[in-house]
Amino acid sequence: MTINEFNFAGKKAIVRVDFNVPLDENGKITDDTRIRGALPTLKKILADGGATIIMSHMGKPKGKVDMKKSLGQIREAVEKALGVPVAFAPDCAKAADAAAALKMGEALLLENLRFYPEEEGKPVGVEKGTPEFDEAKKALKVSQKEFAKTLASYADCYVMDAFGTAHRKHASTAVIADYFDADHKMLGLLMEKEVQAVDNVLSNIKRPFVAIMGGSKVSSKIGIIEYLR
Numbered sequence: 001m002t003i004n005e006f007n008f009a010g011k012k013a014i015v016r017v018d019f020n021v022p023l024d025e026n027g028k029i030t031d032d033t034r035i036r037g038a039l040p041t042l043k044k045i046l047a048d049g050g051a052t053i054i055m056s057h058m059g060k061p062k063g064k065v066d067m068k069k070s071l072g073q074i075r076e077a078v079e080k081a082l083g084v085p086v087a088f089a090p091d092c093a094k095a096a097d098a099a100a101a102l103k104m105g106e107a108l109l110l111e112n113l114r115f116y117p118e119e120e121g122k123p124v125g126v127e128k129g130t131p132e133f134d135e136a137k138k139a140l141k142v143s144q145k146e147f148a149k150t151l152a153s154y155a156d157c158y159v160m161d162a163f164g165t166a167h168r169k170h171a172s173t174a175v176i177a178d179y180f181d182a183d184h185k186m187l188g189l190l191m192e193k194e195v196q197a198v199d200n201v202l203s204n205i206k207r208p209f210v211a212i213m214g215g216s217k218v219s220s221k222i223g224i225i226e227y228l229r
Helices: 033-048 071-082 096-101 131-152 175-179 189-203 222-228
Strands: 012-016 051-055 086-089 107-110 157-160 185-187
Touching: 012 033, 033 051, 033 071, 033 189, 071 086, 071 107, 086 096, 131 175, 157 175, 185 189
Parallel strands: 012 051, 012 157, 051 107, 086 107, 157 185
Antiparallel strands: none
């Protein structure tokens, strides 16, 4: 199912976006590129006559609540950019009532997914490489599925539009998809655009070429470098 084939009329869509935007010392957005990038998908849902539940992470709170990384700081900016009322759920795992109250044409922004260790599936407060860590990780994988199931229960369909985190098997980027059938899960417009761009490069490389890759983790780029050699 593609997003342009799906009619969101009367449907609630939970959308994974990347609103990990930079903030200044006063909690004000210094670059809203990522918010603007998600607008075509969010506006498509609303224009069809649907409602949207927006979920994202911000920073690396490592499974703990850190209000300096609260998405509540950007609610007003999202509302202004989207042009419709945007409510805020202060606990992403306890937002059933807020989701149920959502009317068509409205939006709901969930609190930072990474306030819960289940989002990333990484144990908190346990030393890595120990038997305790392995046991904690095993238990967390079970609770991660429940966390994803809870998120999925808020909506009728799921849209993945966070290209920057698409390579990670987190609750909101991968596990949640297991709770929707093929006709009710899809890529967003931003993801479609990025995937098509990557496919064009990988399937139709014109040599010689220049590849510019960003990001701080070289390890995650090695596979691409090897492929492009």
